[in-house]
Structure formats: C-alpha cells, structure tokens
Amino acid sequence: MIHVKLVEKIILEEVYTYLQDPEAGGIDLFIGSVRNHALGKNVLKLKFEAYEPMAISEMKKLAHKAIEKWPLKKVLIVHALGEKQIGEPVVVIGTSSAHRQDAFESCRFLIDTLKMTVPIWKKEYFTDQTVWVNAHP
Structure with a gap:
C-alpha cells in the first residue's frame, strides 16, 4: 500500500505499474x-x-x-539523489483511489508537505555560480 524510497534514477513505468489497483478509478x-x-x-x-x-x-x-485522511489504495513517494540533468525526473508522488478527487487532493498534500518537511536539499548549478536551495527543514 505504501512505496517510499530514495533512488539514483526514477523509472516512470515502474511508478505507474505500482499505483495500479483494480479498485482504483483514479491515479494521480x-x-x-x-x-x-x-x-x-x-x-x-x-x-x-x-x-x-x-x-x-x-x-x-x-x-x-x-x-x-483519504481512502487511498496506494501511495508512492520516490525522490532521486545525486546529479540530475535538464528534463530528468527528480521526485514522483503518486496516489490511487476509487475516486479522482481523493487522488488529486492527497497527491497535492504529499508534494507540498514533502517540500516543507523532508530533509532533502537541492543545489542549483548556474553558468556563473552554484546555490543551495530548500535549506529546510
């Protein structure tokens, strides 16, 4: 029911396969x-x-x-670590439920809260400097 991990590379096909459930009409x-x-x-x-x-x-x-809070079938939170190039996925949040509204609301809650509370830090590389962001929690 819950799949949480930190990875080097996110594989999107695995994410969708995990979230599928015969009772889920909504996957967000x-x-x-x-x-x-x-x-x-x-x-x-x-x-x-x-x-x-x-x-x-x-x-x-x-x-x-x-x-x-929501009647979910499955929850997935996967975040990548290490260097990532333009276009690469770095975080995937997924929920599945019988109804789309529960899937939408729970997914939004998870990504918004993750950004505020989970100790993952991002360093941005620009042409002229590098900057750490998300210096919280």
Whole structure:
C-alpha cells in the first residue's frame, strides 16, 4: 500500500505499474523534473542530497497521514539523489483511489508537505555560480 524510497534514477513505468489497483478509478501522479531556469538564470544541472534515514522516515509518515485522511489504495513517494540533468525526473508522488478527487487532493498534500518537511536539499548549478536551495527543514 505504501512505496517510499530514495533512488539514483526514477523509472516512470515502474511508478505507474505500482499505483495500479483494480479498485482504483483514479491515479494521480506528480512528476517534478529539472527545469532549465531559476532566479532569472539558466540552470545547467541540479544535485540532490538527503539525510537518508530521516528522509525515509518522514516520507513514510507523510504516506501514513495521507492514508488516514483519504481512502487511498496506494501511495508512492520516490525522490532521486545525486546529479540530475535538464528534463530528468527528480521526485514522483503518486496516489490511487476509487475516486479522482481523493487522488488529486492527497497527491497535492504529499508534494507540498514533502517540500516543507523532508530533509532533502537541492543545489542549483548556474553558468556563473552554484546555490543551495530548500535549506529546510
């Protein structure tokens, strides 16, 4: 029912396969990928680091909160670590439920809360400098 992990590379086909359930009429999937700009500058690449034991623990807590609040069949939270190039997926949040509204709402809750509470940090590489962002929690 819950699939949470940190990986080197996200494989989207695996994500969708995991979320399928015969009782789920709605699957919502958020894919965060590396964009080519930030702060008005061109981004060359990103690098992600995490305090892995705590990140996994917090991701599991989030998944359980979502299951308590919405009638979900499955919850998936996968975040990539390491250097990522433009266009690569770096985070995938997915939920499946009988109805689309529960899937939409829970997926939004999970990505918004993950960004605020899970110890994963992003370094942006620009042509003229590098900057750490998401310096929280």
